[in-house]
Amino acid sequence: MKILIASDSFKGSLSSTQVARNISEGILRVFPDAEIKYISVADGGEGTVEAIISSIGGKIINTPAMGPDGKIFDSFFGILEDGSAVIEMAAASGLPLVPELERDIMKATTYGTGQLLKAAMDHGCRRIYIGVGGSATNDGGIGMAQALGISFADEKGEEIGYGGGLLERIEKIDLSNADERLSGTEIIVMSDVTNPLCGPFGASAVYGPQKGASPEQVELLDKGLSHLAKIIEEELYIDIRNRKGAGAAGGLGGGLVAFTGASIRSGIDAVLNMSGFEEKAEWADLIITGEGRIDFQSAYGKVISGIAQRAEKYNVPVAAIAGSLSEGSQEVYKIGISCIEAAVCRPMPLQEAMGEKAGELVSDAAERLMRNIKAGIMLRDSTLVE
Incomplete structure (x- = not known):
């Protein structure tokens, strides 16, 4: 049996590579002669750089950056063998970088993400992939732009500070000191978030509460993003208000389009394309994927759905292992997942569950999955004999 493992990381617990190794262990308990290949995958959030580097090669570059709370820390990005860079904004502006009691979404900035973009260009990279999942921010990407030399002035002509709480003060955008290398750099946003910038399905309303925003703050942040979109349209002649995916990472998706000329692509599709998934899927008899939790969202634009869609054209069955199964997990059956198994x-x-036992639990889940598959094989064979 030829098995391809292509799992996302289990956030806060196991990396994509660790998950694959644990699944392999469970497989071999049941099918010791199985041929196993694996690729690390991600959808643009935490773990994207590691997943891509692990799959196709490259190196990690460490560099200082400003966190969402304004403190400097050691961050990183990746350089691929073809000279392209891969960045995950979570490595500079991610929610886990700030202790829960110290989070302030009104002040959280994407400045550090702009520093990573600048560092990648300093290393000569002229194609940059940037994953925009897992953000702590809601500033429309102005912090990122500020790090690249773009100025946002208030009615007095003074530079505003950092954070989404100040967006309504912007009266003028000045690109005269923007990093000149941006015009010669292709920036590709990897995101499977399709939310618009503003409104009931926008960045503030949908994701703001997850980052600690109160209902009053959500309203203020949404007004700020709406104002930013208005100023961008008036001064830069770019409409991000109605751009699909502009609401990703607190509006960073829209900011990257407006201030760097970036394009937005499906995160999981970009990762699968770079990792050579198609060739490996055609080789496999079975694909095993997974993520930390399978719920109703897993069927829409995440790693699991992307893999199921790709596998369908090769008629390869796909099974999924998750740390836990939540309400609506059955939705993944509708997109081509044959079976699911919970580690816990x-x-x-x-x-x-997420610490010392995590690897063991995943291996045990893989063993249970494979024993069910073995039973199905035996049943099929006995039926054929009859």
Whole structure:
């Protein structure tokens, strides 16, 4: 049996590579002669750089950057063997970078993400892939733009500070000191978020509460993004208000389009294209994918749905393993997932499930999955004999 493992990381617990190794262990308990290949995948969020570097090669570059709270820390990005760079904004502007009690979405900035873009250009990269999942921010990408030399002035002509809470003060955008290399750099946004910038389905309303925003703050942030979109349209003649995916990462998706000329692509599609998924899928008899939690969202634009869609044309069955199964997990059956298995199948503390026991639980889940598959093979064979 030839098995391809293509799982997302289990956020806060196991990397994509660790998940693959644990699944492999469970497979071999049941099918010791199985041929196994794996690729690391991600959808643009945390773990994207590691996933791409692990799959196709390259190197990690460490560099200082400003976190969403304004503090400088050690961040990173990747350079691929073809000279392209890959960045995950979560590595500079991600939610886990700030302790929960210290988070302030009104002040959180994407400045560090702009510093990573600048560092990649400093290394000669003229094609940059940037994943925009897992953000702590809601500033429409102005922090990113400020790091690249773009100025945002208030009615007095003074530069505004950082954060989404100040967007309504912007009266003028000045591109005269923007990094000149931007015009010769292709920037590709990897995102599977399709939310618009503003409104009931926009960045503030949908994702703001997850980042600690109160209902009052959500309203203020949404007004700020709406104002930013108005100024961008008036001064730069670019409409991001109605751009699909502009609401990704608190409006960073729209900011990257407006201030760097970026294009937005499906995150999982970009990663699968770079990793050579098609060739490996055609080779496989079975594909096993997974993510930390499977719920109703897993069927729409995440790693699992992207892999199921690609596998369908090769008529290869896809199974999925998750840390946990939540309400609506059955939705993934509709997109071509044949079966799902939860790693956590008994009560236990969350810290234990995501910590020291995580790898063992995934291996055990893979073993259960493969025993079910073995039973199906035996049933098929016995039916054929009859």
